[in-house]
Amino acid sequence: MLSAFQRALAARTIPLVFALAFPCLAVPAAAEEIHVKIDNFVFVPDTVTIKPGDTVTWENVDDIPHSLVSKTPGAFRSHPLDTNDTFSFVFATAGAFDYFCGLHPHMQGKVIVAP
Numbered sequence: 001m002l003s004a005f006q007r008a009l010a011a012r013t014i015p016l017v018f019a020l021a022f023p024c025l026a027v028p029a030a031a032e033e034i035h036v037k038i039d040n041f042v043f044v045p046d047t048v049t050i051k052p053g054d055t056v057t058w059e060n061v062d063d064i065p066h067s068l069v070s071k072t073p074g075a076f077r078s079h080p081l082d083t084n085d086t087f088s089f090v091f092a093t094a095g096a097f098d099y100f101c102g103l104h105p106h107m108q109g110k111v112i113v114a115p
C-alpha cells in the first residue's frame with residue numbers, strides 16, 4: 001500500500017522519467033511556419049499539407065499584386081499584396097482549405113490541415 005506521499009512522488013516522477021526517456025513522444029511537436037511563394041501567377045507549392053496550429057505565410061515575389069481568398073467562408077482573406085509583401089494565417093483546425101487569388105481567380109491553391 002502506497003502512502004499519500006509515495007503516490008504524490010510517483011505522480012510527479014513518472015511523467016518526468018517518461019519525458020526523459022521518450023522526449024519525442026512526451027513533447028508535442030512545435031508549430032511550424034510553412035512558406036508559399038506567389039510567383040508568375042502561380043502559388044508555389046500550390047498544395048501544402050500541415051498540422052493544426054501551423055502557420056502558412058505567403059510571399060508575393062511577383063511584380064504585380066495578388067491576394068488570398070479562402071473558399072471556406074470566414075477562414076481568411078488578405079488585402080492585395082504588393083511585391084515582397086507577406087500574409088500569414090494560423091490554421092487551428094483540421095480540414096482542406098481551397099483558396100484563390102482575389103485579383104486573378106484562376107490562380108488556385110490548397111492547404112490541407114491533417115492531425
Ligand SMILES: [Cu+2]
Pocket residue numbers: 041065066067101102103104107
Ligand atoms: Cu493574383
